[in-house]
């Protein structure tokens with residue numbers, strides 16, 4: 001599955017020129033027996049299969065021997081929510097080992113024993129963790145130096161500075177009786193900045209009051 005969509009456009013170009021790197025590994029390479037089994041039925045019963053701790057430990061240790069400074073992440077709906085703050089933290093770090101797959105669960109002893117940090121991309125359940133891992137990687141990679149065509153670390157993008165981004169417009173000036181707000185065409189940069197700030201605050205208040213710390217106030 002990898003690099004998948006990360007292999008095209010800005011992240012793909014950056015991958016090709018070595019601005020970031022990706023090493024995809026198969027857990028099954030460490031599987032047991034003739035069928036290279038990686039999972040087993042859940043202790044105590046129940047649906048689905050559970051990834052074995054011995055197999056996953058061997059895979060993780062091969063990818064990141066003890067002492068490797070990179071955080072070990074496990075994509076999981078019960079994990080810490082992926083936010084722009086976490087993305088920034090990861091992008092500024094030494095990289096990451098990201099575990100993902102299509103299991104009902106991972107043996108809890110492995111999560112504890114190898115210090116896996118569970119990360120969720122949202123309050124919904126995907127059928128597999130690969131897409132979640134790609135979401136995480138994409139968000140991090142675009143913050144790396146030299147990946148974006150322009151500076152992605154500015155404070156105007158959604159979530160940077162705690163606000164959603166202001167609305168954008170471009171030509172034509174008039175489209176289906178809708179015109180571009182006059183202030184954006186007047187050339188007064190201070191007025192444009194004020195308008196954008198006010199619009200960002202309005203949108204955030206309407207759509208994501210939780211970002212303003214007003215989540216419970218209706």
Ligand code: SAM
Nearest residue numbers: 075076077104120121122125126127128129132
């Ligand atoms: N039994 C798990 C639970 O209830 O928490 C869900 C397993 S899900 C069907 C299969 C895999 O998809 C998970 O192991 C995880 O890697 C991935 N996954 C699903 N939803 C996710 C989410 N919101 N964020 C990150 N990974 C997710």
